[in-house]
Amino acid sequence: MSPVPTSSDRDVVSELTTGRLSVYLRCLTFLELQGQKTVSSAELADRFHLNSAQIRKDLACFGEFGTRGVGYDVSQLKQQLVQELGIDRTRNAVIIGAGNLGMALADYAGFNANGFHIVALLDIDPVKVGRTSRQGIPVLAYEQLDDVVRRNRVEIGIIAVTATAAQIVHDALVAAGLRAILNFAPVQLRLHEGVKVKSVDLRINLESLSFHLKKVEDGMT
Amino acid sequence: MSPVPTSSDRDVVSELTTGRLSVYLRCLTFLELQGQKTVSSAELADRFHLNSAQIRKDLACFGEFGTRGVGYDVSQLKQQLVQELGIDRTRNAVIIGAGNLGMALADYAGFNANGFHIVALLDIDPVKVGRTSRQGIPVLAYEQLDDVVRRNRVEIGIIAVTATAAQIVHDALVAAGLRAILNFAPVQLRLHEGVKVKSVDLRINLESLSFHLKKVEDGMT
DNA sequence: GCATGTGAATGGATTCACAGCT
DNA sequence: AGCTGTGAATCCATTCACATGC
Numbered sequence: 001m002s003p004v005p006t007s008s009d010r011d012v013v014s015e016l017t018t019g020r021l022s023v024y025l026r027c028l029t030f031l032e033l034q035g036q037k038t039v040s041s042a043e044l045a046d047r048f049h050l051n052s053a054q055i056r057k058d059l060a061c062f063g064e065f066g067t068r069g070v071g072y073d074v075s076q077l078k079q080q081l082v083q084e085l086g087i088d089r090t091r092n093a094v095i096i097g098a099g100n101l102g103m104a105l106a107d108y109a110g111f112n113a114n115g116f117h118i119v120a121l122l123d124i125d126p127v128k129v130g131r132t133s134r135q136g137i138p139v140l141a142y143e144q145l146d147d148v149v150r151r152n153r154v155e156i157g158i159i160a161v162t163a164t165a166a167q168i169v170h171d172a173l174v175a176a177g178l179r180a181i182l183n184f185a186p187v188q189l190r191l192h193e194g195v196k197v198k199s200v201d202l203r204i205n206l207e208s209l210s211f212h213l214k215k216v217e218d219g220m221t
Numbered sequence: 222m223s224p225v226p227t228s229s230d231r232d233v234v235s236e237l238t239t240g241r242l243s244v245y246l247r248c249l250t251f252l253e254l255q256g257q258k259t260v261s262s263a264e265l266a267d268r269f270h271l272n273s274a275q276i277r278k279d280l281a282c283f284g285e286f287g288t289r290g291v292g293y294d295v296s297q298l299k300q301q302l303v304q305e306l307g308i309d310r311t312r313n314a315v316i317i318g319a320g321n322l323g324m325a326l327a328d329y330a331g332f333n334a335n336g337f338h339i340v341a342l343l344d345i346d347p348v349k350v351g352r353t354s355r356q357g358i359p360v361l362a363y364e365q366l367d368d369v370v371r372r373n374r375v376e377i378g379i380i381a382v383t384a385t386a387a388q389i390v391h392d393a394l395v396a397a398g399l400r401a402i403l404n405f406a407p408v409q410l411r412l413h414e415g416v417k418v419k420s421v422d423l424r425i426n427l428e429s430l431s432f433h434l435k436k437v438e439d440g441m442t
Numbered sequence: 443g444c445a446t447g448t449g450a451a452t453g454g455a456t457t458c459a460c461a462g463c464t
Numbered sequence: 465a466g467c468t469g470t471g472a473a474t475c476c477a478t479t480c481a482c483a484t485g486c
Contacts, residue, residue, distance in 0.1 A: 018432050022425040048409045053479055060447055068446045069486045085428050086435025104325030110424040156430055179437060180430035188269045196433035198426045203331040204243040205419045207306050209377055209401035211239050212417035214307025216400060274457055281469055289463045289468045
């Protein structure tokens with residue numbers, strides 16, 4: 001369209017590519033730990049069941065990090081991915097809903113390391129307020145949402161409430177200024193412009209497994 | 222290839238389509254509860270932020286359920302989806318790993334209703350064995366895996382252990398005869414032929430949100 | 443020689459648009 | 465008239481294959 005290159009050139013990194021960047025990061029972290037200095041796309045593909053061409057394409061989105069004839073420098077590429085993914089500094093999050101799932105997520109290792117930190121759980125139930133998770137993350141009153149967000153520079157909201165309450169909570173998170181939301185409630189949320197929402201729907205995953213089992217039963221291997 | 226139509230004709234239901242079938246089922250359940258008798262693909266699309274053509278295409282995989290000029294019968298289509306997804310009977314599951322996440326999943330409402338039932342949690346830690354989740358689901362010894370699977374007709378395995386243990390557990394589940402696995406460990410599992418594995422990677426979702434925030438910061442909206 | 447980075451080719455999935463049925 | 469079911473068209477993602485550079 002436009003004859004001049006725009007900033008949207010670099011913008012075209014698909015959701016799928018982004019997800020794979022995280023995977024690559026994890027692979028590189030592993031290799032670095034093993035003391036490996038250098039890795040080729042072919043080796044990465046072999047060891048982690050990926051496709052080498054895809055790895056190269058994905059990485060090429062951000063510039064040229066490899067050396068022809070050699071491959072990629074493990075530590076350098078890892079650092080590059082950390083930066084591209086924006087986890088070179090810590091991002092704070094709150095969890096709405098201090099039920100089983102919310103509590104478990106609050107203590108989940110992956111949510112409290114390498115760039116993320118759960119500041120608090122919020123709940124409307126006065127009985128829960130004042131408690132903490134096993135790891136000591138406090139449960140605060142839901143009404144304090146705006147305060148908590150402002151005071152702790154929270155950037156990410158995690159929805160762990162029932163399906164019925166999810167849309168309301170979602171809208172409140174957006175109103176509180178959050179632009180990144182991870183949703184565990186089984187609903188089709190109405191989205192807001194400029195706000196990224198990722199939904200993890202546990203039920204859908206189970207049903208997809210059931211579908212597979214059904215096919216096997218019906219002899220459709 | 223083959224000139225005669227094979228059973229694989231109906232086999233070509235993509236992963237993405239399957240996921241959407243679950244979504245449609247949820248929408249229909251909602252509409253049925255509201256007492257709505259009939260619904261058109263356009264109305265479904267409007268109300269739940271979907272695409273009407275896609276809905277029709279997806280549903281058409283299983284035959285013709287709609288009535289031209291009218292739409293779909295809510296209850297009938299719902300029942301059809303329940304059947305296609307294979308949740309017209311209950312499927313039993315075990316969770317491996319009785320940590321925070323495993324415990325939370327065991328009590329998760331969506332995992333103990335409408336076609337699914339968590340039979341037990343299994344753990345190698347003797348301290349945990351003998352306890353139960355809040356809802357009373359027992360924690361048994363991991364060594365009893367084969368027994369538990371056989372006795373309870375378990376069809377689904379849920380991996381809620383650390384990344385390091387995940388592959389071993391996965392292989393044990395397959396050896397125990399399971400053909401459907403839901404994995405919460407952040408690893409690229411080596412897969413077995415004929416075994417369906419769905420992975421839920423919480424970390425990837427967070428990183429994808431961070432990536433979005435980074436882009437916003439850098440003014441790439 | 444070897445492995446990257448990338449246009450070109452392929453393969454899927456989504457969307458369009460309309461023929462066909464009620 | 466209205467809405468489904470579907471070929472055709474479009475869009476996006478993956479894979480191939482090779483020119484390019486170390």
